[in-house]
Structure formats: C-alpha cells, structure tokens
Amino acid sequence: MADIELYYQERNPSPLQLVWFAFKRRLAPMISLWLLGSLLLLVILAPVITPYSANVQFVDAISLPPSWTHDGNMQFLFGTDDLGRDMLSRLLIGGRFSFGLPIVIVILASTVGIFIGAMVGADTQSKLRILGRTLDRLLTIPSFLLALVLIAILGAGLGNAIIAITLSLIPQFIYVTRNAVYQEWQKDYVTASRLNGCSNTYLMYRVILPNITPSLVMQLTVALSVAIMDIAALSFLGLGVQSPTPEWGSMLARSLDEVYLSPWSMVLPGISLFVTIMAINVVGDSLRRAIKQRMDT
Template identity: 60%
Template sequence: MPNTKLYFQYREPSPLMQVWINFQSNPFALSALYCFGFITLMMILAPVVSPFDANQQFSDLTSLPPSWDDDGKMRYFFGTDDLGRDMLSRIMHGARYSLGYPILIVLFAGIIGTALGAGAGMTRGLKSSTLNHLLDVLLSIPSLLLALIIIAILGPSLENVVIALSLVLIPQFIHAVRNAVHDEIYKDYVVAAKLNGCSTWYILTRVILPNITTVIVMQTTLALSTAILDIAALGFLGLGVQPPAPEWGTMLARSLDQVYLSPWLMVLPGLALFLTVFSINVIGDSLRAAIQERIRNS
C-alpha cells in the first residue's frame, strides 16, 4: 500500500541550499557565474574544441581581421595575429595559463595559509604577536613587487611564477584567517563550547571555521583576482610565461607594436582578462552577501 502523506510537512533547506537560494535571487550574480563557467569550460575543452593549434601559423593570412569585419573570414572568427596564428584558438588555450594556473596557485596557497592561519589564531602571547607584526610588514609590500623580487632571484619561467605567487599569497591567507579566528575566539558561543569540555580541534573545525566562511570566501576571491592579474602583469613584462605560449598578458605585450594596425590583437585578450576578473569579483561579493543573509535569517 503506498505511503500517503495526509499533512504538509515543511522541510527546512540545508545551509548550502539556503546560500544558493539567496545567491540565485541576484540576476547579476547569476550572469557572472554563467560567464565564469563558460570561460572555465572553454579552458578545459580548449584542446578538443579549438579550431586550430595555438601556435599553428598561416603565413598567407597574417593580421586577418575578425569575422565581423568586411575583410574577415568565418573560419578565423577572431582573426589572426601578425604571424598568422588564429586568435580564437590562442585565447582558448591561453585560459589554461591565465586562469588554470591561478586556480591551482590559490588552492595550494589557500589550504596552506588557512591551516597555518587557523593554528596561529588559536594561540596567544609573544609568538602570536610576533607573527602578526611580521605579516603586517610582508603585506605592506605590494604582491606584484614581491613576485618580481622572487622572479628576479629564480629567473623568468612558468614554474618560477607559480612558486613566486604561491609564496606571495600564503601570507595573505594566514593574516586574514588568523585575524578572523582571533576575533571569534573570545565570543560567547566559543566560550560556551570550551566550558562544555570541547577539544581545541573540535572548537576550531566545528565552531569557529563555519563562522568565518565569509572571510575565507572574500580572501579566496581577492587572491584569485590577484593571481590572474599578477600572472598577466609578469607575462606583459616578459618575466612570466614566455612566448610562444598564448598567455593573455604575453599576448598583450606582443600586440603593442600592432595596436594601430591590428587593434583586435590587444582588445581580445584584454577583454578576456576583464571578463574573467570581473566575474570572479562579482561571484565572490555575491556569495559573501548570500552567506551573511543566511546567517542573519538563521
């Protein structure tokens, strides 16, 4: 006999579902999420769906304008550069350098920095104060300048850029998480957990960390934007990803000599950088607002 429900039973959405409901109520945030998802999908599927190889040259079709121009061709939708390489293929493959590597860098720096920052936030005394002042000194130096110093020591290459940006971003996570944990540890709900005999590990992972989610989300968003722009800046200066790799910053540097003759060589990678960073910032800010709305309504 089927189980017939005679009465309506309200089921409270899970915390993640509440965050998603609050997030999707903002159409601007959804648009940014779709944009970022499209760029990420393009990055993953670039070896499969790109029309040509990123470095394949068509010597008889150099500086071909995009397809919407009267002299353009649909086969080369975004046109070609001064060496006859398809711009659409280069931008798609370049997303691996300009977005894929920053994501890996931020994941690594976020895990290490959050763990160290959470541990530092649970301590007090001379060690905690010394670490805090040391981080203040490090964070007073711009991230790009620190990366330039490390690259100058190690030499320009993709591997050294990854190492440099990881070392630059880890202190930022440590500082943000350490301060957030230090602010929460004296609140009443943490004191109550201590009086109940909860272990330090339980208090940190089950009591404090869920309440500093907004800090971690905002720091991750800021770090990802910083990593993308720093990789592009180092590539633009010739200290990061080296040609012929289709990194967007490197493509911008190569387009300087052709900006008046072939403006699409600068506009297209610049637009890709702008859309990527803009969508990440909108998603991060909207996600922070959605989490705070759930906390207020709980």
C-alpha cells in the same frame, strides 16, 4: 526522531544554504557565476575544442581580421595575429595560463595560508604571535611587488612566476584567517564548546571553520582576481609565461607593436581579462552582500 512533521515547512535550510538562496535570487551574480563556470569548462576542454594548435602559423592568413568583419574569414573565427596564428586557439589555450593557473595558485596559497592562519589565530599562549606579526609586515608590500622581488631572486619563467605569486598571496590568507579565527575564538559559543570538553581539532573544524567560511570565500575571490592580474602582468613584462606560449598578458604585450594595424589582437585578450576579473568581482561582491543580508534578517 519521531516521524510526525509538526510544522509545514519541508526543509530546514542551514545558514550557508540561506546565503546561497539569497545569492541565487539576483541576476548579475548568477550570470557571472555561469560565465566563470563555462570559462572553466572551456579552459579544461581547450586542447580538444581548439580548431588549430596555438602555435601553427598560417603564412597565407597573416593579420586576418575577425570573421564578422568584411575582410574576415570563417576559417579563423577571431582572426589571426601578425604571425598568422589563430586568435581563437591562442585565447583558449592562453586561458589555461591566465585563468586555470591562478585557480591552482589560489588553491595552493589558500591551503597553506588558512592552515598557518588557523594555527596562529587559535594560539592562546602567543607562541606563534611573532610569526603572525612578521607576516603582517609582509602585507605592507603590495603582492605584485613581492612577486617581482621573488622573481628577481629566482629568475624569470613560468614555474618561478607561479612560486612567486603563490608565496606573495599566502600572507593575505594568513592574515584573514588569523583575524577571523581570533575573533571567533573570543565568542561565547566557542567558550561553550570548550566547556563541553571538545578537543582543539574538533573546535577548529566543526565549530569555528563553518563560521568563518564567509570571510574565507570572500578572500578566495579577491585572491583569484589578484592572481589573474599578477600572472597577466608578469607575462606582460615578459617575466611569466614565455613566448611562444600564449597567455592573455603576453598576447597584450605582443600586440602593442601593431595595435593600429590589427586592433583585435589587443582587444580580444583585453576583453577576456576584463570580463573574467569583472565576473569574479561581481560574484565576490554579491556573496558579501548575500552574507550581510542574511545577517540582517
């Protein structure tokens, strides 16, 4: 290319970059994004930064309130629970299951779901249509119920919970991908690429995939918050993470008995769950808004 720069603009942002610019300009989503980022970091570093092991019981510090209250102790920043276990350590380690695990689950579910969805959506000879239709029927069952049914078959336990939630999320990804691919496939620019003699793999990865990224990213955020809720709910019911392993949902369930005596043991995991899910929803929502804004201008 010639070296002369004819226009004064120094870069040609791609449409995806423009979405990012629009996203970046707003405060709340950026705070949420930072929050999620630091949470992820905390969760990864949890074994290193926790002051105590999650299951060590301090007999002399049972049901100690958080450190900022009158009876608190700086040794236990967030206090301890009814067995004398440090709340901060439990929250951080619990975050690995409540926040880290859903991320893994969503990555698994999306890989499988997007792959199958793309195949079904790009299928012009309707060989795979039956598969798509069958999986659509699965969508009529709420994903949590589906996970419960799967657990009823597989039995309780963390591993089974992961399998159950992953499986119950896959139909949604297939549905979203299939519809997006199918819609794009009808458009002129895909036809134009087809007339260029492009191979199907090229069409899928270079032509269609960049154009459906927005809807996929949105589905990812939705799936992530659903996965967090599901794993917390399953653990709350005692079907997911088994005690004494800390998890926000199971911590909530445990705290039910002594909610009047030590409210913090319920409030703290509750707030963590609330903040995480809200941050994810805010990010997802602003992403949708940023995409719409770019489409409008």
